[in-house]
Amino acid sequence: MKSFFSALSIGKHATTLSGGISQAASDRDNNRSAADLQFEMRLRRDRLGLLVGLIGVSMIFISFTSAYIVRQGLPSLNPLTSTLVRDWFPVRLPGLLFINTLVLLLSSGTMEMARRQTTRKAPLARAASSPSVSLSLERGIPWLTLTVVLGFSFLIGQWTVWRELAASGVYVSTNPSSSFLYLLTATHGVHLLGGIVALVVAGAATFLRRPIESRAVVLDITGWYWHFMAVLWVYILCLLEFAR
DSSP states (O other): OHHHHHHHHHHHHHHHHHHHHHHHHHHHHHHHHHHHHHHHHHHHHHHHHHHHHHHHHHHHHHHHHHHHHHHHTOOEEETTTTEEEOOOOOOOOOTHHHHHHHHHHHHHHHHHHHHHHHHHHHHHHHHOOSHHHHHHHTOSOOHHHHHHHHHHHHHHHHHHHHHHHHHTTOOTTSOHHHHHHHHHHHHHHHHHHHHHHHHHHHHHHHHTTOOHHHHHHHHHHHHHHHHHHHHHHHHHHHHHHHOO
16 A cells, blocks of 8 residues: 555655646747747838838839930930930940859858858757857858958949949040949949948858847848849849940
8 A cells, every 4th residue: 555655655756747748838838939020020120111112113113214315315415516415325235244243143142141051050059059069050151251252242343334334435425425334333333332231240240150030130131131132233244235
């Protein structure tokens, strides 16, 4: 009888311990689910903000496109003869522009790899419980660094194109066509530079061991912005090449 009550007591303690472990596991799952939900809500909110910003950028270039097409058919007044003359002379695009396009498209690919790499790490980092696992999450191909290098290479290439144009006598004020060429490429370059700054900030956050969720959000938003800049540049190049 004594052994029976001892076994019963041990069974109660085992049940209590098992229940405590189950409750702790349930709490961890609930916390993890709450963290996932918070991450998704933040990501959706920031993506919505990005969409609003991209609409504004699109409107700028739509207005430039409209002015570009309309200006082609408008003559200007010659002050010497007081007559209307056609002053739109298409500018021959340097071949380096097409090489720069390939560089930017390649950087869009590396940007996507960096975005996906960090997005995959976010849930793993929340599930990791040991420092060794956290350290292993930081290893991999430095897609972010490659994107920054390619982005700067594109901007340097654009600067080289402007120098080639100036060397051949094509300046901003040479004719309306050259003015639009400089305007469109410079405006796009400024917006792309903003994306590079965001990538540098994301890289600094990685170096400073900021939370992986914050880095994932920054890279996701910057990634979609970067893809938009790549598509926008292809559009600008087609406009300058074919709408002459």
